[in-house]
Amino acid sequence: MTDIKIEGAEIIIVGGSSGMGLALARRLLAEGARVTIAGRSAERLEAARRELGDPADLKTAVLDLTREKEIAAFFHDCGPIDHIVSTAADIEGAYQLLPDLQLSAAQRVVESKFYGPLLLAKYGAPCLPPSGSITYTSGVAAYRPAARGSVVAAVNAALEGLVRALAVELAPLRVNAVSPGWVDTPIWSFVAGDAKQATLEAMAKRLPAGRVGRPEDIADAIRFLIGNGFTTGTILHVEGGHRLV
Numbered sequence: 547m548t549d550i551k552i553e554g555a556e557i558i559i560v561g562g563s564s565g566m567g568l569a570l571a572r573r574l575l576a577e578g579a580r581v582t583i584a585g586r587s588a589e590r591l592e593a594a595r596r597e598l599g600d601p602a603d604l605k606t607a608v609l610d611l612t613r614e615k616e617i618a619a620f621f622h623d624c625g626p627i628d629h630i631v632s633t634a635a636d637i638e639g640a641y642q643l644l645p646d647l648q649l650s651a652a653q654r655v656v657e658s659k660f661y662g663p664l665l666l667a668k669y670g671a672p673c674l675p676p677s678g679s680i681t682y683t684s685g686v687a688a689y690r691p692a693a694r695g696s697v698v699a700a701v702n703a704a705l706e707g708l709v710r711a712l713a714v715e716l717a718p719l720r721v722n723a724v725s726p727g728w729v730d731t732p733i734w735s736f737v738a739g740d741a742k743q744a745t746l747e748a749m750a751k752r753l754p755a756g757r758v759g760r761p762e763d764i765a766d767a768i769r770f771l772i773g774n775g776f777t778t779g780t781i782l783h784v785e786g787g788h789r790l791v
């Protein structure tokens with residue numbers, strides 16, 4: 547038994563309209579949490595609502611993590627919250643070798659995966675009870691960078707530094723991150739395009755776990771970080787052994 551209740555808890559998932567965030571929403575709703583999924587696209591949020599079966603305990607919110615005013619207004623208006631999660635990332639155009647890398651694409655990664663999480667903490671932390679938590683999503687690229695992935699590698703590493711600092715500054719709130727390995731989600735269309743399946747299959751053969759990740763693997767890890775009251779400042783690696791190979 548953990549000391550943090552999930553049933554009845556109000557949980558915000560920024561990035562909850564797709565991939566890992568959507569899997570987390572499904573998992574938490576099944577445990578009786580009241581979940582708000584947030585993202586930029588109202589259409590994606592509505593599609594996610596349908597995919598989740600339109601449950602009564604689900605709300606949606608259009609929210610762009612790169613816009614400080616939107617984040618401030620969201621937390622001003624949203625009522626009590628127990629936990630905040632971000633799985634959001636805008637990596638479109640960012641997987642490039644340096645000669646082809648546009649600064650604007652790199653800036654969107656920084657805004658969605660570093661400044662956005664920073665602002666979520668700035669405006670969201672005051673809404674949380676002492677038992678509350680913030681959970682971010684970094685990634686294995688910080689440890690096993692590949693060519694074309696320099697920006698994502700660097701931003702994941704920066705986010706992990708932020709987690710440790712916020713765990714100290716915002717205590718007793720807990721602040722953690724899950725660091726996923728390669729997980730089969732829609733984000734791969736931006737990383738590998740048509741080569742997505744072949745790229746993921748090749749990685750599955752290399753990994754000690756013998757497969758790439760499923761969104762549910764990461765949802766399970768975030769569920770642990772939300773629910774374990776003695777875990778803070780931690781980066782939880784869920785990557786099938788990727789850092790070993």
Ligand SMILES: NC(=O)c1ccc[n+]([C@@H]2O[C@H](COP(=O)([O-])OP(=O)(O)OC[C@H]3O[C@@H](n4cnc5c(N)ncnc54)[C@H](OP(=O)(O)O)[C@@H]3O)[C@@H](O)[C@H]2O)c1
Pocket residue numbers: 560561562563564565566567584585586587588590609610611612633634635636658659683684685686687725726727728729730731732733734
């Ligand atoms: N999949 C992998 O193999 C992998 C590996 C390592 C790390 N990660 C990390 O894991 C996290 C989740 O990835 P995923 O694979 O689940 O991605 P995904 O399926 O592409 O989902 C990304 C979500 O973020 C939202 N989003 C993007 N930019 C946003 C912004 N500026 N403001 C608010 N919401 C925004 C998207 O909705 P809208 O587009 O509608 O805003 C979507 O709901 C990301 O941080 C990613 O970098 C993924």
